[in-house]
Amino acid sequence: MNLGWTLRRLTAMGGREILFRVGRAGQAQLERLGLGLARPPEPSTTTGLPWVPQISRQFDAAKYLAAADRIRSGKFDLFAMQAAELGFPPRWNRDPRTGIEAPLRFGKTLNYRNNAQVGEIKYLWELNRHLELVTLAQAWHISREPRYADACREYLQSWFDQCPYPLGINWTSSLEHGFRLVNWAVAWHLLQTVPTFSQPDWQECLARWRRSIYEHCHFIHGHVSRYSSANNHVLGELGGLLVASLTWPNWPESSRWAEHAHRQFEAQCLLQNYPDGVNREQAIWYHHAVADMMLIVGLFGRMNGRDFAGAYWQRLERMFEFIASIMDVAGNVPAFGDADDAVLVRFSADQQANVYRSLLATGGILFDRPDLQDKAGSFDDKSRWLMGDAALLRGASRVSEARRSPVHREFPDGGYYVLGAHFDSSEEIRIVADAGPLGYLAIAAHGHADALSFTLSVSGSEFLVDSGTYAYHSKPEWRKYFRGTSAHNTMRVDRADQSIQAGSFLWGKRATVSGVEFESDDSGSRLSASHDGYARLPGGARVARRIEFDRASRTITVRDELTSRASRYVEIFWHFSEDCVVTLAAGNAVVCRGDTSVSVAWPADLAAKLVRGQQDPPQGWRSKAYDVRIPIDTLVVAGNVAGNWQGITTLAILRSGL
DSSP states (O other), X not given: OOHHHHHHXXXXXXXXXXXXXXXXXXXXXXXXXXXXXXXXXXXXXXXXXXXXXXXXXXXXXXXXXXXXXXHHTTEEEETTEEEEEOXXXXXXXXXXXXXXXXXXXXXXXXXXXXXXXXXXXXXXXXXXXXXXXXXXXXXXXXXXXXXXXXXXXXXXXXXXXXXOTTBSGGGSOHHHHHHHHHHHHHHHHHHTTTTOTTSGGGHHHHHHHHHHHHHHHHHHHHSOOOGGGOSHHHHHHHHHHHHHHHHOOOXXXXXXXXXXXXXXXXXXXXXXXXXXXXXXXXXXHHHHHHHHHHHHHHHXXXXXXXXXXXXXXXXXXXXXXXXXXXXXXXXXXXXXSOOOOOOSOOOOSOTTSOHHHHHHHHHHHHTTOHXXXXXXXXXXXXXXXXXXXXXXXXXXXXXXXXXXXXOOOEEXXXXXXXXXXXXXXXXXXXXXXXXXXXXXXXXXTTOOSOTTOEEEEETTEEEEOOOOOOOSSSOHHHHHHHHSGGGSSSEEETTBOXXXXXXXXXXXXXXXXXXXXXXXXXXXXXXXXXXXXXXTSTTOEEEEEEXXXXXXXXXXXXXXXXXXXXXXXXXXXXXXXXXXXXXXXXTEEEEEETTEEEEEEOOTTSEEEEEESBTTTTBSEEEEXXXXXXXXXXXXXXXXEOSSEEEEEEEEEEETTO
16 A cells, blocks of 8 residues: 555544554454454344335336346446446456456455556446346346346356455455445345245355345444544445345344444434535535435335434435535536446436436425426436335326425535526526535545536536546546646636645645625625635635626626735636537637527636647546546636736626527
8 A cells, every 4th residue: 555645544533543443454354364254143034125015017128128138148337338248247356447357365455446456446346236136136027037037146146156255355345345235135125026036046046145145244344434434435334234134134133233223324314414405525426325325225224114213304305405406407417526426226227317306206205395306307217116106106196286496595504505597497597606615524535626616507508517527546647637626617826726635535734615605686696705725825825706696687707816925826717518619719708509608708817728628737628427538628717916816707698588
């Protein structure tokens, strides 16, 4: 492991955490010697209840059978690798991206950050979450064709053969165990709806499956993330342990595991999500991921006598309201913070489905909220799998009753603000601004240096966009760019990020936003805030921004201020959607998309240039999916300023018919 990274990581820990991690390292060494490993007792065969009383078969069978047949033919969809030829079953320890075979050594001492040893770990772990097992089980459930049940058995047996406990990269991360257990639980319930498990060919597989389930639960219980690592990972771990303990209450430890996981999962969900409904990771994709975990785990718990308190469900409802508030009329959601495209369970055969709209569709039924259903637009397949046919019929009858509730304009805990007019209509102008913290806990793992950035969409067409994420472990120079200030619609000083990047998932000194003031009335909306990210520079510096939207003129005025005792080099970045055509002229730029144009005028004492798809240094890129990047036009307005400085940028929105 890199010594520099280790030292920087230690700076994010207190003394208690350091002692805890020393203890964990000692525990791993004892387990490597065979002490403290799982020793599964003989299980009972009791099975818990599925997440919904009756699991429907009334789906578009052709779509699900085609998806299952692609998997049976050895084609897997993994991030940027679509229809990758991996064989069936695949080689479970081989990274699909690089072809590197991770060694079958004791898992807890393997360094998953070592690309030379294990390859691109995101791809390898995604394959081993067993999302495809659910697709195969869905095909069996819908069709009752034996080839799909047989494929499930072959899939599982091959994994047990190739990934023996506790060896290899698949016995390294408790989070991956949690995800795998939830997918196993869903597949189990789909398979057992007909007498699949009574078949002689299944007996050996069932015995091995139950043994591995015990080993997974034992592993998670002994290796739950704590201290500065207890972000969304601990939710995935505890959620998986709870779902597994309820689905397979087969051992003396099961009730203890369930009690512990239930109590801690609920407490962490309330801790990791602000009262206003914003997830503390400050990353919109992870907001979705946590809401999805809470939904699925909550439904399993409710069906098995382990329901959560009212505060839990209220917090989840607030999280859905946040999504509805930042989503534009076409379903676009800003990409603030990290996004890795991972899902807990792939219920829908349509991988292009809008995951945010899907959550709103389910939430509309769950919370009896026709306004959320209306924002979702339709009751999708995932919602049907989760809520059942009765919910589909109830949802269809309620859509006609929907009345759009007012958009929530401000989320002061999370630091997001919505400016604009004519929300959820063809004339919509929606501005989503980030004036929140960098991220969660000491490492703020999934936050970006994007303070005071904002996005803009007009009539559901994106104009100003967040650049996205692109990479995690394998491309450090691109990881640094996409997390950095220059990849966001905000100001950078002296070519330095607002917060200091100390590692791929680690921040050093971070910017703190303060002085937030927001108001909205019939004339428009206004947001002011500042941050201290550049106070560390010689001579000190503080950045402030005021965003004003005038409803009558459809103009956004951005006032950037720098307070400093020294001369500085300032840059203001504007990142435009790939669907925009940008023309640069003297003193302004014109950004066109369809019948809408935005005229951008910048401070007279700064110079402007358009950058597109620049490699060194990276600039002019957008990542709409993990491991995928596309060139976009980025307007960079920059220059040297002396001491205190103020600059005004105006964005005038023109559209025929408005």
